[in-house]
Amino acid sequence: MNKASGSHYVMSDELVNSGEVEHCWLVGPFPEHQPFCDYLFYFAYHFANNVHVVVKSITEKQKVSQRYPFAHIHLGARVSFSAVVVSETGRVKANQFFIVFKDADWVMAKSVGMTPLPIEKMLVNAELLQTVAFQPSSISANSLTQKPVKPRQYLPVSHNKVAIMGPESAGKSTLALALAQQLKLPLVNEYARLWLSYQDDVGGYEDIALIAKVQQAFEQTVSAQSEIALFDTGPMTTQVWSQMLFGKVPEWLVKQVQQDCYALVLLVAPDIPWHFDPQRCQPALETRERFFQLCETLLGQLAISYQVISGADRFEQAKQALITKFSCISC
Structure with a gap:
């Protein structure tokens, strides 16, 4: 490429x-x-x-x-x-x-x-x-x-959207891909990682706006073309990152997150070892735990149904959560 x-x-x-x-x-x-x-x-x-x-x-x-x-x-x-x-x-x-x-x-x-x-x-x-x-x-x-x-048929739907949320190096992308492959679901990957891989630095506040805008467009598009759609992170995660990294969030992004909703959010806990990556910046466990807490607080404020995924059997936990939520999913 x-x-x-x-x-x-x-x-x-x-x-x-x-x-x-x-x-x-x-x-x-x-x-x-x-x-x-x-x-x-x-x-x-x-x-x-x-x-x-x-x-x-x-x-x-x-x-x-x-x-x-x-x-x-x-x-x-x-x-x-x-x-x-x-x-x-x-x-x-x-x-x-x-x-x-x-x-x-x-x-x-x-x-x-x-x-x-x-x-x-x-x-x-x-x-x-x-x-x-x-x-x-x-x-x-x-x-x-x-x-x-x-x-009307182009408006975003929410009854079929599943977001995977949590701090970095918690296994979100690995979990998302495994769920998509085994349950045969369309998956939208994390855009921040793709976008920043084409930049010559780690990104700034203005990148937050673009990443959130792209994520929003993907969610609106793929959810309209799928019975169930998986999203590896999303605008909610971008809001938390913006607050932690820059101490502020674009006002339009806050409003977007407040208006959006999901059928289910899988909130992944930071209970596995952190691994270095050029795009990662949270090697300290306490920092990742704070990020996790901010995610959980936001989900509570938004009244969105979520399940914490943790431990060695996180894939089975996540799979069972999806099977329980959606009757159309089979193993």
């Missing part, structure tokens, strides 16, 4: 202060697997106020327009992408995002000065996604400065 190493991308004040992203771009060719293609487009829809799509033929333009009527579609070959962007925006702004889901996207994002937004490694068990059903007349195309109203 031609990642943009050695760079740190500056987020717009609008994203940090209000959680709003104005423009993002998708460039074909797009996946043949229809549910995964839906996943890409609806992630973009939930992430940005304006979704720009570049296609190479009239036939592809008609197909995309019919299935994704919220998109602003531009006809142009990949080699003329820079000209397409400039003609539509007047100039390229660094706070516009280029959604990366294939190798060639890295080069294109850098060529026009956009911020690449990698999502290619985020989803486990993509084959389990369901096609998004909608009425073609339920959304109409809009101007470049106005986002269409989301119809």
